[in-house]
Amino acid sequence: MTTKGIATKGLDADRIDRALAAASKLENLRSLIVVRHGETLVEQRFNDGPSLDQPVNIKSASKSVLSAMVGIAIERGVLQGTDQTVLSVLKDQAPANPDPKLAQVTVGNLLSMQAGLGRTSGDNYGRWVSSSNWVRYALSRPFTDEPGGRMLYSTGSSHVLSAMLTRASGRSTHDLAKDWLGAPLGIEIPPWTQDPQGVYLGGNNMAMSPRALAKFGELYRTGGVVDGKRIISEDWIRRSWTPRTVSPWSGEQYGFGWFISQAKGHPMRYAWGYGGQMVYIVPDLALTVVMTSGTDVPRGSGYIDALHSIVAEGVVPAAEAGGH
Numbered sequence: 001m002t003t004k005g006i007a008t009k010g011l012d013a014d015r016i017d018r019a020l021a022a023a024s025k026l027e028n029l030r031s032l033i034v035v036r037h038g039e040t041l042v043e044q045r046f047n048d049g050p051s052l053d054q055p056v057n058i059k060s061a062s063k064s065v066l067s068a069m070v071g072i073a074i075e076r077g078v079l080q081g082t083d084q085t086v087l088s089v090l091k092d093q094a095p096a097n098p099d100p101k102l103a104q105v106t107v108g109n110l111l112s113m114q115a116g117l118g119r120t121s122g123d124n125y126g127r128w129v130s131s132s133n134w135v136r137y138a139l140s141r142p143f144t145d146e147p148g149g150r151m152l153y154s155t156g157s158s159h160v161l162s163a164m165l166t167r168a169s170g171r172s173t174h175d176l177a178k179d180w181l182g183a184p185l186g187i188e189i190p191p192w193t194q195d196p197q198g199v200y201l202g203g204n205n206m207a208m209s210p211r212a213l214a215k216f217g218e219l220y221r222t223g224g225v226v227d228g229k230r231i232i233s234e235d236w237i238r239r240s241w242t243p244r245t246v247s248p249w250s251g252e253q254y255g256f257g258w259f260i261s262q263a264k265g266h267p268m269r270y271a272w273g274y275g276g277q278m279v280y281i282v283p284d285l286a287l288t289v290v291m292t293s294g295t296d297v298p299r300g301s302g303y304i305d306a307l308h309s310i311v312a313e314g315v316v317p318a319a320e321a322g323g324h
Helices: 013-024 059-075 089-094 100-103 107-110 122-129 132-139 155-171 173-185 210-221 235-240 303-322
Strands: 027-037 037-047 259-262 266-273 277-282 287-293
Touching: 013 027, 013 037, 013 089, 013 303, 027 303, 059 173, 059 210, 059 235, 059 266, 059 303, 089 132, 089 155, 100 210, 107 132, 107 155, 122 132, 122 155, 132 155, 155 173, 155 277, 173 210, 210 277, 210 287, 259 303, 277 303, 287 303
Parallel strands: none
Antiparallel strands: 027 037, 027 287, 259 266, 266 277, 277 287
């Protein structure tokens, strides 16, 4: 797309051109969208990526979407709050003679990856998804920390939240996602992976298009209101973006399903899916930036740092120079 005229809309054209040039050198990048003050100013496909309206696997960026759904569930009384215990809903999924600490694990602990239960991600993921009952397996993991302790990134914790949503509402997580987010945002959320009991995988493998991700990001940037209608409470967004723990890998702070960072001194919140499925929000610059990628980038390749740099060294300076 041309960047002609962008400078009058809040992005410096020369700087955004340089950012796009840097992005074009990333072989795994598939899309880049920049929204400022609610107006989409950049939409670019890379490396023969799919249409910007085609749903793609957003991997663990699903955790940020699931967090939104938990917030809506609390607002609607489906769940009681972040202090509600897991076993208040899923007691029948607990192992025989469970560790007493299991009774202390809360919705908030699951959202912030502080359940204390052994991880089901990384090297443990294959064994977990090969089990006959993913919820029971996740709740049967031995405790490696106290509930509320250090961050133990685990998709099993997110999946337990999906099971809680399903049990408490009597509806599938997919139905809730379509009703609570898809319809009001005008986006498609197709079915995704289910466990052997039919519970939709919480925190991984959801599919959303780059443009849908941009609308989801904008929902948070605008404080939870779309077209004058409140979709999610502003308080939930604030709580989700409140630091609660720190990633042992990136050193970034983590809230309820969102990473918390900064770019050039500006507060930045982002959703992060494996391989580079990213939604960045820079509230004080009224920016939402989406990037999607192929999912075969090896960990430790420096690719995620390159995506962060596109935002911090390219888009943010373009917005600063573009004025308000």
